Amino acid sequence: SQQGEEDPQALSIQEGENATMNCSYKTSINNLQWYRQNSGRGLVHLILIRSNEREKHSGRLRVTLDTSKKSSSLLITASRAADTASYFCATDGYQAGTALIFGKGTTLSVSS
Amino acid sequence: NAGVTQTPKFRVLKTGQSMTLLCAQDMNHEYMYWYRQDPGMGLRLIHYSVGEGTTAKGEVPDGYNVSRLKKQNFLLGLESAAPSQTSVYFCASTLAGFAEQYFGPGTRLTVT
Numbered sequence: 361s362q363q364g365e366e367d368p369q370a371l372s373i374q375e376g377e378n379a380t381m382n383c384s385y386k387t388s389i390n391n392l393q394w395y396r397q398n399s400g401r402g403l404v405h406l407i408l409i410r411s412n413e414r415e416k417h418s419g420r421l422r423v424t425l426d427t428s429k430k431s432s433s434l435l436i437t438a439s440r441a442a443d444t445a446s447y448f449c450a451t452d453g454y455q456a457g458t459a460l461i462f463g464k465g466t467t468l469s470v471s472s
Numbered sequence: 473n474a475g476v477t478q479t480p481k482f483r484v485l486k487t488g489q490s491m492t493l494l495c496a497q498d499m500n501h502e503y504m505y506w507y508r509q510d511p512g513m514g515l516r517l518i519h520y521s522v523g524e525g526t527t528a529k530g531e532v533p534d535g536y537n538v539s540r541l542k543k544q545n546f547l548l549g550l551e552s553a554a555p556s557q558t559s560v561y562f563c564a565s566t567l568a569g570f571a572e573q574y575f576g577p578g579t580r581l582t583v584t
Contacts, residue, residue, distance in 0.1 A: 390570055402476075402562055402575030403515075448514065450573075458522055458569045459505060459530065464514035 364392075364449040364463030372469045379436040381466040383449030384429075389450050392425055392432050393460065397446045406434075406447075439470045474498055478563050478576035485553040485583045493548040493579050496565030503566045505530075505547040505573070506538060515562065521546055522569070529541040553583045 367382045383392070391410045395403040409416045409425045409432065416423045422435040436443055446467045450460040479494045495504065502523050507515040517530030519538040528539045535557060537549045546565075550557060560580050564573040 384538065395573075400578075402577050403564075403573075404575070405572040408572060452570045458503070458528070459517055459520050460570075460573065461517075462507075462515040464512065 361463045364451050364461060366447070366449055366463045368466060368468040369430070369464070370467045370469070375439060375441055375472045377439055377470075377471070379439050379443070379468055381434050381447055381468070383432045383463055385432075385449075385451045386430065389427075392423075392452075393450045394421075394423060394432075394434050395448045395450060395462075397437055397448065397465070399445070403448065412431070436468075439468075441470050441472045444468060457471055476563055476565055476574050476576035478561075478579050480579060481577065482580050483571075483582070485581065487554060489553050490530075490549070490551050491553065492550075492580075493561055493563075494542055495546045495548070495565075495576055497546075497563075497574070498544060498565060499532045499565060499567075499574065501565035501567050501574070502503075502543070503569055504540065505564045505566075506536070506546065506548045507562045507564065508532065508557075509562060509578075510559050513514070518548065543579040553581075555583045557581065 364383045364385045393408045394406045397403045421439045425432045446465040448465045450462045476497045505520040506518040521540040524543040538554045539547045541550045563576040
């Protein structure tokens with residue numbers, strides 16, 4: 361049972377454009393995290409946002425969290441070809457703080 | 473500081489064979505996890521450990537066993553491999569259950 365569901369499943373944009381992907385979840389959370397996975401590699405943590413935060417920035421990344429709608433969004437500004445990857449949201453709804461639940465991911469393709 | 477390492481990187485098994493996947497971390501993390509990743513399914517938690525000598529079942533534990541005899545190592549065993557276990561396996565570790573997870577590079581397993 362997966363808690364987070366990313367939308368869209370796939371996104372294709374040109375370099376320089378912004379990319380927005382969304383994550384919806386079902387139960388209350390303490391925090392939500394976003395990860396990136398380049399093809400054939402392990403996941404890399406991008407950003408963590410706590411349930412009492414509404415927005416967080418890290419470089420070209422902007423994450424928002426709306427706990428009333430049980431949703432989060434990840435915005436990548438001024439996309440580069442190197443941003444081509446799959447992006448996953450993960451929530452802490454599993455077994456009371458022992459493990460994360462990952463969504464199925466959004467595959468982002470940035471063409472030059 | 474190698475982070476999280478996984479051995480082997482690739483393996484082909486015949487149905488019914490057994491094998492052990494090794495995950496090692498050098499960050500003194502308490503929590504360790506085994507996931508499998510299948511196309512279109514995201515990451516699914518197999519087993520996890522919240523400390524040396526402890527293990528617990530995740531979302532898809534059937535057909536797998538684990539052991540955490542040393543804090544830095546987490547072993548995943550397949551006693552009798554089945555084609556349904558063809559997947560990419562990722563190990564991850566973290567300091568605490570809700571915190572950022574660090575992933576290994578993955579093991580690509582094919583069962584014929």
